[in-house]
Amino acid sequence: MNRRPWVLGTVAALVFVFLYAPIVWLAIASFNSSRSLSRISGVSTQWYEELFRDTRVLESLQLTLQLALASAVISTVIGTLAAFGLRRAFPGRGLWTVLLSLPLVVPEVVMGVAMLGFFVKLAGIPLGFGALLFAHVAFSLSFVVVVVRSRVSGMDVRMEEAAADLGASPLVVFRTVTLPLVAPAVVAGAAFAFLLSFDDVVISSYLTGVGSTTLPVFVYAQASKRGISPEIVALSTLMVAATALLLVIGVVVASWRARRAGSTAQLV
C-alpha cells in the first residue's frame, strides 16, 4: 500500500467523485431552465431569482440559522466543559463516557419519538423553537465532546505546568495557553454542532410547531408531495459554494500566517 501510492490515490479520488457527484449535479441543475432535476434543457437563473422572492423559504431559512447558531453556542460551551471534565482519570469516568456516547448511537427516529412524547405529555413544553433547541443541543453535545476531547487528550500538560510555574494564575493559564491550544477543536466542534442542527430532518420533523418549521422539514414536506423544488436546489448550491469559499479563505489565511511565522501550516 505504500509502494504503489497511485493505486490508493486513485481509489481516494474515486471516493471524492462519489462524494461530489450529487453536489456537482445540483449545481448544474440549479441553472436548468426547466423544473426537471434529471434532464438539463437550457441555462437560466430563474430559480435563484425565485428563491430570493420566496418569503416562506427565506423565513424558514432564518429560523433554521437562528436555531443552528443557538444550538451550536450552547452545545459548544457545555460540551467543551465536559471534554475538560473527562481529561483526567477519576472514579465514574467510564459511566460518563457511556452517557456521553449515547446520543451518537441512539437512532434518530427513536430520539425523535421519545422527545415528542416527553415534550408533549410529560414536560408540557410546546412544540416549536424551544423544544427544537433542547433537542438539537442534546444530539449535538456528544459530537462536540468527542472532537474537543480528542484534542484535549493529545495536549501536552507540561505547557500549562510551565506557565503555572512561571507565575501565571489558573485563569491566565487557561486564557493564554489552554484555550489557544484547544481553539481549533472547539471551532470544529461548533461547526459540527451547527451543521447537525442545520440539516436535521428526522428529529425536527417531530418537534416543529405551527409557524416554526425548519427549512429541512419544510423541504421534506414539500418534496414528498411534488418533488424537490428548483429553488431548494439553488439554495443548496449557494450553501455549498459559501462553505467551499470559507474553506479556501481559511486555507489562504492559514498558509499566509504560517509563512509569516516561518513554519508549516497547522490548521486543526
Next chain:
Amino acid sequence: MLRRWLKANALLTPTGLWLGIFLIAPLALVVQFSFATRDTGVARAVLPWTTQAYLTALDPAFLPIFGRTLVYAVATTVACLVLGFPLAWFIARHGGRYRTVLLAAVLIPFWSSYLARIYAWKALLDGEGLVNTVLGWVGLDRDGGFLLTHGAVVLGLTYGFLPFMVLPLYVACERFDFRLVEASYDLGHGRVSTFFRIVLPGVLTGVLAGSLLVLVPAAGDFVTPKLLGGVDQSTFGSVIDDQFRGGNNWPLGSAMAVLLLVLVVLVLVLRGKRGEDVL
C-alpha cells in the same frame, strides 16, 4: 483525589443535566409507553401495564421488515468501510500538510441540504439519469434506471453516513505508525499479510467506532429508504415513524423503539472497551 473528582463532575454536570432531562428522561418515557395499553384518544397511551405491544412488535408479519433493515444496515457499514478506509488511509499517509483541507473536503458536500443531495441521487439514478445513460454506452443500462432498488437504498445510506466512518478511521490512521508497514515488508510479508497482521489490528479502534456510528443510524433511518427505495422498502425506522405519525399506536411504536435500543445496547456491549478511545 476527591478534589479531582469534584472538579471533573462539576465540569460534566451541565452536559449531564441536559442529557438527563432531554434524552434519558424521554427514553425512559418511551419504555413506559411500550408497556401501556392502547387508547383510542389522541395518541394517548394509558395504564394498565401490558406486554401486548411487544407481542405485536414480534409478530412474524414484521419479520421481513426487520430482515430488510438489518441487511441494509450491514451492507451500508461494509460499503462505508470499503470506501472510507482507502480514503482515510490516503489522507493520513499521503495528505501531508493538506490533510486538514482534504478532511474538510470530505465534509463540504454535507453543508448542502441532505434532502437536496438525496434528490440529486434520485435524478442521477433514474431511467433518464446520468448514471443510466453512461452505463448505456457500455450496454449496462437498466430499464427504468436504478431507483427503487435495494442497491439504490444502500447507495443513499452509504453516501449519507460515509463521513461518520471516515472521521474515526482517519483518527486511527493518523495515530498509526506507518513505519510498521515498512518493517513488515522488510521482514518479507506481502501486501495482504501486512494488511491483516499489521494495519488492521493497528486501526481496529477506528474500524469499530466507525462501524458503530454507521450501523446504528443506518438501521434507524427511514428517510433514505423512503425516497430511494419506494413504498415497498419500508424499514424498522419507517414502521416506528408510522406508529407515531400516522397509525396513532404509540405503545407499538414505543415497543419497537425499545427493541431497536436493545439492539444498540447489545452492539455497545459487544464492542466492549475497544472503541472507547475514539468514541
